Amino acid sequence: MSNNNPKKRILIRKGFELFEIKQYKQSMQYFSDALYLDEEDLEAKIGLFLTDMAIEFPNEAHGFYDLYQTMIGTNPRSFRKKVQQSILEGIKSFDNGIDKIAAVFFDDQKDLKVEEIDGILYKDFQQMCKEKNFKEVFENLLFSSKIIFTKKEDFYSFLNDLLDNNLSEYCLQYIESMKKVVFFDSELDKILKKLVDRL
Template structure:
């Protein structure tokens, strides 16, 4: 038995014993003794399965069993098919993780505040002053465009929340003062106070 065959068999036994990192190490060594491209494909399959098993053990073990069944007919075809399946699994896991991340971001945004459009709907039902007072200490209002924020600031002044409007201006900093609409509104608020 060649050194390559010994390492490959040890790697398979390590995989069966759920020693996936050891299997990867043995398969890596087996690659150094391999000169056959057909056997290289088999090593790639075993490496991919061992790597997959570290995070997704059940799925990798099921594919390992499936591979042994289908590789008896045509090992080359079975290897290519299994590598494709593992690649698709990786892509699906990536897509799933991306979707979960997006959902978590939406959930964080939802928990961090209320969209201005939702605030506006609430203000139409119960009035601006009541809606703002209800949310003032419990939620942030999330603005997605300048015009909504400008309207909101004007409503703050109109409904008697001038101090809150000034506080917004002071906390936002210089970036609004470079905008003429906000600078004009700020000047109006200051003139009304004096």
């Protein structure tokens, strides 16, 4: 059947509608039916993976969904496939245990007791990167310590460093994990576009 089969599009739309109201099992059935019609459809795959994730990790799944909608809405239609591939990579990374990554925002003016929250300040992370390369330092810290940011600009600098070191899937994970404290703005828009370009 044609990839633009209207029945497939309806199934995917209904799947996401059910996903939004947390009817995950019914949602999964619609995405499965859509993939039966076209097993290569990236949107149906995203829907299926998200509903599967949502059964155990609803907040994370809806975070990925919100991010997907933002990226689709802010990129040209010609980038749609790249956006979808990026989201699929992020979901697969989550499934592989990358959900352990963590970062924290603290107000620079407050009394910051790093030892109490078991983390490393971003400025200390940067200092370590001067002695070794970014990728090596990051991978050594990945599962053992939170990175603590006191300024949004530092977080954006960190995301750009991830992209520049071919760590796109981690960049996506950090954006998703920090969405409650980092609101979408023009700088994040640039980073999301750069993320799509790197795929």
